Amino acid sequence: METAHRPTPPPGSADPVLEVRDLWAGPLRGVDFDLVRGERLGITGLVGSGHEVVPYAVCGAHAGRVNGRLRLPERSERWTEAREAHGLGLPLVPADRAGEGVIGDFSVGENLTLPLLDRLRSRSGRLRRRRESALAQEWIQRVGVRTAGRGARITTLSGGNQQKVVMARCLAGRPPVLALCEPTAGVDIATRQQLYDLIERQAEEGMGVLVSSSDTQDLLALCTRVLVVRDGRIAREISGRDITEPALVHAMEGTE
The missing domain is CATH 3.40.50.300 (P-loop containing nucleotide triphosphate hydrolases)
Incomplete structure (x- = not known):
């Protein structure tokens, strides 16, 4: 229809x-x-x-x-x-969400910020954890991910919410x-x-x-x-x- x-x-x-x-x-x-x-x-x-x-x-x-x-x-x-x-x-938001889109052993926040880590490092190369957490939380809210928190394992989410995380990861870089x-x-x-x-x-x-x-x-x-x-x-x-x-x-x- x-x-x-x-x-x-x-x-x-x-x-x-x-x-x-x-x-x-x-x-x-x-x-x-x-x-x-x-x-x-x-x-x-x-x-x-x-x-x-x-x-x-x-x-x-x-x-x-x-x-x-x-x-x-x-x-x-x-x-x-x-x-x-x-x-x-x-x-890219890939066709195979489980095989290509998410890393099952990582948290929601880690999956979201993974490709952006270079931007989240200080001049000395240290990861700015507060900034990473703030970015993850911002995009979880912006795309409406239903999760117990950014530290929850990605595999605890429904397929639709996992897809939102993949989308957020792509959009956070403002391409x-x-x-x-x-x-x-x-x-x-x-x-x-x-x-x-x-x-x-x-x-x-x-x-x-x-x-x-x-x-x-x-x-x-x-x-x-x-x-x-x-x-x-x-x-x-x-x-x-x-x-x-x-x-x-x-x-x-x-x-x-």
Whole structure:
């Protein structure tokens, strides 16, 4: 069933925050696209089409060979080779939350602040524990994590609350782009809506959001534009009110 919510598109004059050219990775065969400020851009396709590789490749997290070029225009005019994308520091909310997103032996706070530790150290290299605790508590509250406290083990949380911690970890660094893969997999209906609201707020504040999902409900609720990947290439672009479940399914299957 389609959601009644229709995402508000970014201004037509919005500037790109991410430019991707001739991206090859796994099944991808030369993908080009721009992501503009305040946009929620969906990437979808059938299993094996390559859509799920896109966020990993642009964040430098794809395990295989990657070719192409990326640029963050607001940071630099220089193009970065896609194989060096990890140097751009773009955060990823991965598809496999348990296997890739959280460290089960760590606390909620430790999972949240782990990639930010360098920023939390003093000039002598000592970790500023109070600052770390304050940052963790701030983001636990901002994203609405239900937990006994920042010191609770991450595995004591529900899947949805673990996903919020992963989201908070990515957002705490205030990146220009947030990339997500299957962002609502394994969460309940209430948490799904909370995640939608959280993602929408980031876009309203100017962040570019890249959403790779095989769930049409995610695409309908979140995206202002959707790129459909077939056989490793972008086969169709759907935007605005044209983003409907039948249009998405037909485009994915190639039966338009």
